[in-house]
Amino acid sequence: MIELIDTNTTLKSLPELKAHLDLAKRLELPIHPDPRKNWDNLKAALLFASQFEPTSRILDAGADKEPTSVFLPTMRQLLGCELFGMNLNYEQERETIDHISYVRGDISTTPFPNAYFDGITSLSVIEHGVNIDAYFSEMSRLLRPGGLLLTSTDYWPDKIQNKGKIEAYGQPVFIFSQLEIEQTLSQAAQHGLHPTGGIDFNVQNKTISWLGFEYTFIIFTLQKC
Numbered sequence: 001m002i003e004l005i006d007t008n009t010t011l012k013s014l015p016e017l018k019a020h021l022d023l024a025k026r027l028e029l030p031i032h033p034d035p036r037k038n039w040d041n042l043k044a045a046l047l048f049a050s051q052f053e054p055t056s057r058i059l060d061a062g063a064d065k066e067p068t069s070v071f072l073p074t075m076r077q078l079l080g081c082e083l084f085g086m087n088l089n090y091e092q093e094r095e096t097i098d099h100i101s102y103v104r105g106d107i108s109t110t111p112f113p114n115a116y117f118d119g120i121t122s123l124s125v126i127e128h129g130v131n132i133d134a135y136f137s138e139m140s141r142l143l144r145p146g147g148l149l150l151t152s153t154d155y156w157p158d159k160i161q162n163k164g165k166i167e168a169y170g171q172p173v174f175i176f177s178q179l180e181i182e183q184t185l186s187q188a189a190q191h192g193l194h195p196t197g198g199i200d201f202n203v204q205n206k207t208i209s210w211l212g213f214e215y216t217f218i219i220f221t222l223q224k225c
Contacts, residue, residue: 005046009200011217030070040152044121045074056081056118061107062125072100108134115144123152129171140191143224155218175215193222
């Protein structure tokens with residue numbers, strides 16, 4: 001059985017990928033132009049739509065704008081809450097598009113006040129040269145007590161070495177191993193962020209092929225104490 005809402009797990013197969021894409025289409029939600037990216041976007045949106053209210057405030061840390069980032073437009077459609085995106089690559093310092101506020105900046109040193117957000121996502125971002133300790137420190141600062149941080153990233157249980165130092169977005173391609181994810185979760189705990197449930201590290205297939213690397217995705221949700 002394919003689990004569509006579990007947010008502490010891995011992408012295990014191509015049929016699972018297709019199931020998430022098909023559900024997004026049936027719900028008439030925004031579709032990411034890269035079919036693979038609808039897996040974590042949909043999981044994040046369904047979780048947050050079930051946990052938060054129209055008055056909630058949500059940040060997508062490292063978000064692109066439409067159409068290459070669909071989490072925020074999906075949340076706008078599902079819940080209509082107060083939505084923010086942050087990325088260093090935005091051309092303008094701050095702008096609002098279709099009721100979504102986009103703020104240019106580094107996700108590890110944001111301008112937002114303490115406990116400003118109810119929920120934060122960071123989808124396929126932390127593998128691109130992000131300082132993990134600084135990331136968790138800032139996300140913890142931004143979250144209200146009880147708030148949720150949902151993170152997805154590239155993953156394979158055994159370490160995949162990038163011996164040729166192939167780069168993407170100005171950084172060497174990095175794929176987290178199970179040990180590295182476990183170490184990452186330990187760092188998160190030091191900042192008061194703890195998994196909402198057990199993490200399913202098991203995999204079935206290498207569902208992603210990119211720049212000569214084969215791996216899959218992992219997603220995990222942390223709650224601020």
